[in-house]
Amino acid sequence: MIHKRLSPEIMPNNTGHPAPQDPRELQQALVEVSLRLERRVRELEALVSVTERINRGLLLDDVLDEIYDSFRPIIPYDRIGVALLEENDQGEQLVRSRWARSDHRTAHIGPGYAAPLAGSSLERILKTGEPRIINDLQEHLLHNPRSKSTQQILKDGVRSSLTCPLVAMGRPVGFIFFSSNAPNTYRNAHIATFQQIAGQLATILEKSRLYERLMELNDLKNRFLGVAAHDLRNPLGVLNGYIDLLRQEALGPLNEAQQEVMGVMADVAERMSALVEDLLDVSAIESGQLELEREPLDLNRFLQGQAHAQGLIAQGKSIRIVLDIPEPLPTVAVDSRRLGQVLDNLIANAVKFSPRDSTITLGGRADDQSVRISVSDQGPGIPAEERAQLFQPFRRGSNAPTADEKSTGLGLSIVQKLVQAHGGQVAVDAAPGGGARFTVTLPRQPDPEQKGDAPA
Numbered sequence: 374m375i376h377k378r379l380s381p382e383i384m385p386n387n388t389g390h391p392a393p394q395d396p397r398e399l400q401q402a403l404v405e406v407s408l409r410l411e412r413r414v415r416e417l418e419a420l421v422s423v424t425e426r427i428n429r430g431l432l433l434d435d436v437l438d439e440i441y442d443s444f445r446p447i448i449p450y451d452r453i454g455v456a457l458l459e460e461n462d463q464g465e466q467l468v469r470s471r472w473a474r475s476d477h478r479t480a481h482i483g484p485g486y487a488a489p490l491a492g493s494s495l496e497r498i499l500k501t502g503e504p505r506i507i508n509d510l511q512e513h514l515l516h517n518p519r520s521k522s523t524q525q526i527l528k529d530g531v532r533s534s535l536t537c538p539l540v541a542m543g544r545p546v547g548f549i550f551f552s553s554n555a556p557n558t559y560r561n562a563h564i565a566t567f568q569q570i571a572g573q574l575a576t577i578l579e580k581s582r583l584y585e586r587l588m589e590l591n592d593l594k595n596r597f598l599g600v601a602a603h604d605l606r607n608p609l610g611v612l613n614g615y616i617d618l619l620r621q622e623a624l625g626p627l628n629e630a631q632q633e634v635m636g637v638m639a640d641v642a643e644r645m646s647a648l649v650e651d652l653l654d655v656s657a658i659e660s661g662q663l664e665l666e667r668e669p670l671d672l673n674r675f676l677q678g679q680a681h682a683q684g685l686i687a688q689g690k691s692i693r694i695v696l697d698i699p700e701p702l703p704t705v706a707v708d709s710r711r712l713g714q715v716l717d718n719l720i721a722n723a724v725k726f727s728p729r730d731s732t733i734t735l736g737g738r739a740d741d742q743s744v745r746i747s748v749s750d751q752g753p754g755i756p757a758e759e760r761a762q763l764f765q766p767f768r769r770g771s772n773a774p775t776a777d778e779k780s781t782g783l784g785l786s787i788v789q790k791l792v793q794a795h796g797g798q799v800a801v802d803a804a805p806g807g808g809a810r811f812t813v814t815l816p817r818q819p820d821p822e823q824k825g826d827a828p829a
Contacts (some may be wrong), residue, residue: 409528433581437472440574447570449558450551451476452531455578457547458490466490468548475523475529482525494520495536499545504537505561505565529638537567539575546579591659601644609646616642623752634818651783655766656713658790665708665794672702672737675709676716680735683720691729694720697736703817705744715799716748718784719811720771723750726809734804739817743797749804749811760801 413716441453452475456468457720462624469487490496494517498505507513510532526534534777535551535558549571553559618624620635627635657663676696684694722732731751734828788811792799797815802809 374717395779416829424512433578433585436473436577436581438474443476444570448535448551448567449553450535451554452526452529452550452552454482454550454552455547456550458545459584468493470494471547477530482522482529486525488522495548498536498538498548502538502540504571505536507534507536508558508560509556510534511556526552530554533558535559535567537571537574537673539578540572541575541579541598545573546582549574549578596656598652598656602649602656603624605649606646606653609642609649612643613639648783651787654787655783655790658787658794663790664795665711667706667708669704669714670707670709671704672746673698675712676735676737676746679716679720680711683717683724686721687724687733690724690727692724692727692731692733692737694733697734700739702737702739702744705815705817707795707815711794715788715791718788719748722784722811723748723752723809726750726752729753741817743817744815745812746815747810749807749810751806752808753806754803755801755809764799 379435437453437455444450444453452473454473455471457471459467459469461467466489467487468490470482470484472484473482490499512804514520514527517523529552531552531554533553533556537549537551538545539547539549551559567699584745606826615636616639619627620639652702654663676698680694680696687694720733720735727733727750733751734747736745736747736748736749738747766783789799792813792815795815799811799813801809802810
């Protein structure tokens with residue numbers, strides 16, 4: 374036979390021969406069964422260990438490389454290939470080679486090679502759900518001279534193969550091919566082992582493929598946001614300019630009602646401009662295009678300037694901003710504009726949720742490894758169950774601003790990304806005496822391997 378369907382493991386009393394009557398034969402049979410079981414246990418233990426290690430990977434190529442490096446104790450092979458199912462524009466189902474790795478350099482069937490599924494031997498494998506073994510590919514080609522895939526892998530020196538269907542969540546997703554340069558490598562293979570391998574690998578590979586697709590869609594979303602926000606920035610700037618001209622009566626006097634309407638238009642246009650700038654920041658950060666311009670910064674003077682500038686804005690709600698820096702802070706290498714953006718967001722957020730006639734504290738502490746900058750308010754605080762999701766885009770807490778201030782829902786997400794780009798962390802907890810406290814922790818010395826790019 375040039376190939377065979379695997380059948381369940383054969384026990385000694387199911388061989389077609391009478392059960393041994395001699396005690397010595399019985400003892401020998403029991404020893405053989407014991408050895409088989411022991412070998413099976415070792416295979417399962419190795420499979421569990423390998424699949425646990427493989428499942429930690431996210432990117433498909435990394436997972437497949439781990440499979441190639443780790444599966445030799447379980448399956449003999451000189452080459453592994455993976456093909457996935459996809460549909461072309463006409464709705465025809467194709468089997469496309471996604472990945473292949475070999476002990477040898479040549480690989481005539483590599484990524485991108487595709488063939489129709491309908492009418493192929495692979496379609497029959499999917500229908501049966503069972504692995505297929507071809508013990509002698511040269512003989513197989515004699516009986517199937519039109520098999521282009523067999524012709525190609527024979528050029529690579531492959532002489533026997535094991536093909537396992539990959540089915541994830543009840544849906545076929547592709548195939549994994551184990552190949553050997555020697556004939557009859559898989560003659561004594563057991564179906565139970567390979568079905569278990571294929572079942573576990575299918576779920577892992579499908580998870581990795583979906584993760585990669587999610588990354589592609591996220592990248593597409595970021596590019597779309599960047600283009601859309603960039604294209605909106607200029608017309609919004611023109612609109613804001615004309616609104617200012619009209620409010621200043623440069624084009625003629627306005628009555629009281631017209632001034633009121635122009636004020637509403639100015640507020641709406643300003644919020645739209647703020648949203649566009651936030652979207653541009655998010656797009657730059659998530660696409661990895663944010664470059665930090667680090668330079669030495671005197672934190673003491675910097676925080677004093679922040680408290681003064683934000684204090685003027687907070688006066689509208691009779692809120693005071695006070696400094697709490699018990700000891701001089703060290704100079705740190707940061708992007709001062711981006712750190713200012715972080716504090717602008719945190720202090721503006723504190724003002725938004727603070728009652729009138731309250732106090733916001735801008736604090737600074739340092740130790741040998743890090744610098745901590747905190748913003749504490751006397752507002753209602755943030756429920757513990759909401760804190761974990763607070764830094765996600767477009768997420769808002771249950772508390773309402775005390776003066777009905779508007780928000781894009783992106784500020785805290787941007788804060789977290791900018792702080793992480795500096796190699797730091799931001800956290801929120803309860804401030805002493807109530808309210809919320811946001812703490813930014815920055816390393817005193819930047820990581821030399823930190824390139825200055827925000828994490829995607």
